[in-house]
Amino acid sequence: MKLSIIDQIFLLSTFLSATASPTTTSHVSISVNPKTQFQEIDGFGASQAFQRAEDIFGKYGLPKVNQTLVLNLLYDEDAGAGFTILRNGIGSSNTSTSNLMNSIEPTDPGSPSAKPDYVWDGYNSGQFPLAQQAYSRGLQTLYANAWSAPGYMKTNDDENNGGYLCGVTNEHCSTGNWMQAYANYLVQYVRFYKESGVDVTHLGFLNEPQFAATYAGMLSNGTQAADFIRILAKTIKASKLDVEITCCDGIGWDDQEAMMAGLEAGPDPAINYLDIVTGHGYDSAPTYALSTKKKTWLTEWADLTGDYTPYTFYENGGPGEGMTWANHIQVALRDAGTSAFLYWIGAENSTTNSALINLIDTEVIPSKRFWAFAQFSKFVRPGSRRIQATSSSANVTVSSFENKSGKIATQLLNQLDIEVDVSVQISGVKAGVTVTPYITNNDHDLKALTHIKAGNGGLFKTQIPAKSMVTFVTA
Ligand SMILES: *[C@@H]1O[C@H](CO)[C@@H](O)[C@H](O)[C@H]1NC(C)=O
Ligand SMILES: *[C@@H]1O[C@H](CO)[C@@H](O)[C@H](O)[C@H]1NC(C)=O
Ligand SMILES: *[C@@H]1O[C@H](CO)[C@@H](O)[C@H](O)[C@H]1NC(C)=O
Ligand SMILES: *[C@@H]1O[C@H](CO)[C@@H](O)[C@H](O)[C@H]1NC(C)=O
Ligand SMILES: *[C@@H]1O[C@H](CO)[C@@H](O)[C@H](O)[C@H]1NC(C)=O
Numbered sequence: 102m103k104l105s106i107i108d109q110i111f112l113l114s115t116f117l118s119a120t121a122s123p124t125t126t127s128h129v130s131i132s133v134n135p136k137t138q139f140q141e142i143d144g145f146g147a148s149q150a151f152q153r154a155e156d157i158f159g160k161y162g163l164p165k166v167n168q169t170l171v172l173n174l175l176y177d178e179d180a181g182a183g184f185t186i187l188r189n190g191i192g193s194s195n196t197s198t199s200n201l202m203n204s205i206e207p208t209d210p211g212s213p214s215a216k217p218d219y220v221w222d223g224y225n226s227g228q229f230p231l232a233q234q235a236y237s238r239g240l241q242t243l244y245a246n247a248w249s250a251p252g253y254m255k256t257n258d259d260e261n262n263g264g265y266l267c268g269v270t271n272e273h274c275s276t277g278n279w280m281q282a283y284a285n286y287l288v289q290y291v292r293f294y295k296e297s298g299v300d301v302t303h304l305g306f307l308n309e310p311q312f313a314a315t316y317a318g319m320l321s322n323g324t325q326a327a328d329f330i331r332i333l334a335k336t337i338k339a340s341k342l343d344v345e346i347t348c349c350d351g352i353g354w355d356d357q358e359a360m361m362a363g364l365e366a367g368p369d370p371a372i373n374y375l376d377i378v379t380g381h382g383y384d385s386a387p388t389y390a391l392s393t394k395k396k397t398w399l400t401e402w403a404d405l406t407g408d409y410t411p412y413t414f415y416e417n418g419g420p421g422e423g424m425t426w427a428n429h430i431q432v433a434l435r436d437a438g439t440s441a442f443l444y445w446i447g448a449e450n451s452t453t454n455s456a457l458i459n460l461i462d463t464e465v466i467p468s469k470r471f472w473a474f475a476q477f478s479k480f481v482r483p484g485s486r487r488i489q490a491t492s493s494s495a496n497v498t499v500s501s502f503e504n505k506s507g508k509i510a511t512q513l514l515n516q517l518d519i520e521v522d523v524s525v526q527i528s529g530v531k532a533g534v535t536v537t538p539y540i541t542n543n544d545h546d547l548k549a550l551t552h553i554k555a556g557n558g559g560l561f562k563t564q565i566p567a568k569s570m571v572t573f574v575t576a
């Protein structure tokens with residue numbers, strides 16, 4: 102065997118460091134095979150619902166220059182994470198005070214067949230101008246999602262505290278069946294956006310339908326969701342609008358899985374009208390593929406309870422740490438096969454971990470969770486496909502994606518507390534191709550490291566520091 106200079110240097114340095122401290126090195130082999138392809142990626146993102154869009158626009162005093170900074174961090178591919186998905190809340194409230202999102206039909210028309218009085222303020226709790234700003238920076242997907250129908254369409258006559266849409270299986274109201282009226286209403290929301298120059302690409306009509314929240318929300322099982330999907334699909338078709346249907350934003354992955362049977366059932370299965378199956382990560386994590394051939398998206402998850410850890414990539418594996426989220430994203434993409442991954446809030450004025458970026462009065466504090474997202478979103482662009490990637494170590498985990506121009510982005514998470522030597526082999530990559538590593542850990546935020554040249558067979562060797570994430574991007 103003839104060793105290249107790089108191999109010899111590598112072996113020498115391995116030998117030297119092994120000699121110096123035998124317990125602090127470990128060798129890991131990574132193998133990437135672009136010929137074996139899996140799901141297509143649609144993107145990454147978050148929501149600014151419940152008035153959080155207004156936080157970005159200075160509700161709590163964020164100056165203009167920092168408003169631009171946040172928008173660039175979230176949506177600009179070069180200056181930030183390049184998020185391509187924004188999840189809007191379709192409001193069901195008759196006002197937009199406090200955290201409420203105002204409805205486009207705030208007044209009860211009296212009956213399902215009465216003429217609705219739709220109103221459009223061109224603002225939508227700050228979400229409309231936010232969508233414009235995001236699109237101007239490269240947004241590709243605007244997911245409009247209703248937490249609830251307006252109260253007058255529901256069994257409990259209230260947008261809050263659960264209740265069902267009047268007319269779904271076993272749920273009746275004295276005022277009649279509001280399913281068609283709700284479908285018309287959702288389509289009208291899309292039309293208002295379209296008429297104002299902004300495309301809503303995806304439409305969802307439930308949020309966490311297993312849970313009667315004190316805020317806006319609506320209960321449903323799979324059968325009841327299916328009842329409505331059939332009507333919504335016909336309504337969209339008749340409208341000639343180009344918008345895809347999602348369902349059901351179950352509170353956890355298991356809850357969403359439990360809805361699949363209802364969506365698949367009957368002579369006219371609702372799943373045939375669905376484009377994306379959506380679920381959240383709260384009660385159960387996305388660690389396995391849902392029982393569907395449709396694309397799946399993880400559309401909401403966050404650390405809602407942990408200690409504030411904006412600057413911690415790794416300390417003890419806490420729920421808000423960067424490494425924790427790097428791992429959640431990698432597992433969802435690799436083991437659950439999701440095509441998208443969305444945090445709950447992108448940026449908000451608070452000192453909790455509910456957002457990726459904390460706005461504190463005038464300041465902008467991107468968390469390590471944000472940089473963990475960016476390690477994926479900046480390089481795993483929409484249209485990329487996940488490809489086969491394996492690691493010789495259970496503690497240095499890997500995922501890899503090939504984009505439409507044949508560039509490969511490979512994410513390694515060194516979950517060990519020692520630096521490891523890695524040899525990465527990407528089959529099909531030619532000798533001499535430049536590979537750029539980007540690192541995030543306690544010391545760095547998406548920092549570009551010195552280029553590496555791939556050797557024969559697409560092989561290169563390098564080190565990954567303890568508790569770090571590195572993304573290797575081929576040129
Ligand atoms: C607005 O909605 C709230 C809560 O759903 C309700 O109590 C109130 O009566 C409504 N106000 C009007 C003017 O409809
Ligand atoms: C959903 O609930 C309805 C009404 O209670 C019931 O008839 C139906 O069987 C349920 N569907 C599923 C899939 O559990
Ligand atoms: C903005 O957030 C900071 C940090 O949580 C808080 O101290 C401040 O009071 C907030 N501003 C307003 C106007 O709520
Ligand atoms: C913008 O935020 C940064 C922190 O990210 C802060 O240092 C700076 O002072 C803020 N700019 C203004 C004009 O307040
Ligand atoms: C390595 O990974 C295995 C399997 O996930 C886990 O049980 C073990 O605790 C990890 N070891 C270290 C040192 O992180």
Ligand SMILES: *[C@@H]1O[C@H](CO)[C@@H](O)[C@H](O)[C@H]1NC(C)=O
Nearest residue numbers: 480482504505506508574575
């Ligand atoms: C593919 O990735 C490279 C490197 O990150 C990037 O420059 C290029 O724009 C990407 N192409 C597509 C189609 O996403």
